[in-house]
Amino acid sequence: xxxxxxxxxxxxxxxxxxxxxxxxxxxxxxxxxxxxxxxxxxxxxxxxxxxxxxxxxxxxxxxxxxxxxxxxxxxxxxxxxxxxxxxxxxxxxxxxxxxxxxxxxxxxxxxxxxxxxxxxxxxxxxxxxxxxxxxxxxxxxxxxxxxxxxxxxxxxxxxxxxxxxxxxxxxxxxxxxxxxxxxxxxxxxxxxxxxxxxxxxxxxxxxxxxxxxxxxxxxxxxxxxxxxxxxxxxxxxxxxxxxxxxxxxxxxxxxxxxxxxxxxxxxxxxxxxxx
Ligand SMILES: [Zn+2]
Numbered sequence: 529x530x531x532x533x534x535x536x537x538x539x540x541x542x543x544x545x546x547x548x549x550x551x552x553x554x555x556x557x558x559x560x561x562x563x564x565x566x567x568x569x570x571x572x573x574x575x576x577x578x579x580x581x582x583x584x585x586x587x588x589x590x591x592x593x594x595x596x597x598x599x600x601x602x603x604x605x606x607x608x609x610x611x612x613x614x615x616x617x618x619x620x621x622x623x624x625x626x627x628x629x630x631x632x633x634x635x636x637x638x639x640x641x642x643x644x645x646x647x648x649x650x651x652x653x654x655x656x657x658x659x660x661x662x663x664x665x666x667x668x669x670x671x672x673x674x675x676x677x678x679x680x681x682x683x684x685x686x687x688x689x690x691x692x693x694x695x696x697x698x699x700x701x702x703x704x705x706x707x708x709x710x711x712x713x714x715x716x717x718x719x720x721x722x723x724x725x726x727x728x729x730x731x732x733x734x735x736x737x738x739x740x741x742x743x744x745x746x747x748x749x750x751x752x753x754x755x756x757x758x759x760x761x762x763x764x765x766x767x768x769x770x771x772x773x774x775x776x777x778x779x780x781x782x783x784x785x786x787x788x789x790x791x792x793x794x795x796x797x798x799x800x801x802x803x
Contacts, residue, residue, distance in 0.1 A: 532698030533741035586697030607642025
């Protein structure tokens with residue numbers, strides 16, 4: 529699933545390619561992904577409108593229209609947004625936004641878990657998972673003290689907590705593991721067991737990894753591609769994710785894989801402290 533660095537890369541591309549463009553036509557090839565309002569209302573609410581400003585919140589993309597309404601898209605597992613010349617046919621197309629200048633933006637999704645909403649008058653509370661997102665880890669207001677405050681008394685394992693969107697927005701299975709590896713923290717550690725210096729390390733690593741991954745345009749560990757259909761370049765720089773049976777890059781111990789709440793989790797049994 530695309531995480532913060534991948535969705536941020538797509539947002540930056542969208543800002544460059546489609547921000548300010550007028551949507552001439554909306555073609556709905558498969559309406560299952562449209563959660564709100566009806567497909568017809570969705571189409572009528574976007575046709576003739578400009579994509580005024582494009583933002584990211586967690587793993588959500590938000591397109592502000594000049595009408596004051598907002599188009600919201602979540603790519604979930606395999607959703608993609610592809611920018612191309614008009615009339616290019618793409619596999620698994622769900623929605624095609626055709627612009628006035630002979631280009632288009634296509635929302636495709638092989639597995640079909642991705643969603644789109646058109647919200648009237650900034651009614652973000654209608655998407656509760658968007659409305660209840662935790663802080664953005666790369667924003668200035670997200671300080672180490674704020675992180676410490678959030679972690680206080682949390683009994684959950686630290687990895688699941690990092691992936692909980694209500695706790696912090698945008699982090700998933702890949703970047704939670706990478707930040708814990710670099711910080712020398714076992715993914716199953718209870719959050720409340722982390723010492724002060726471990727929390728500071730985790731905070732710094734989390735932010736630096738996310739920024740670094742953005743600079744490489746994200747990691748294509750699954751089906752993620754950018755707006756041009758190109759893979760992200762961060763995957764070869766991942767230090768623990770997907771490295772089961774290989775040597776730890778820090779100490780040479782064999783990387784192990786365990787299951788935490790249904791998600792494959794890689795770690796070094798020597799470097800990542802259990803207590
Ligand atoms: Zn190690």
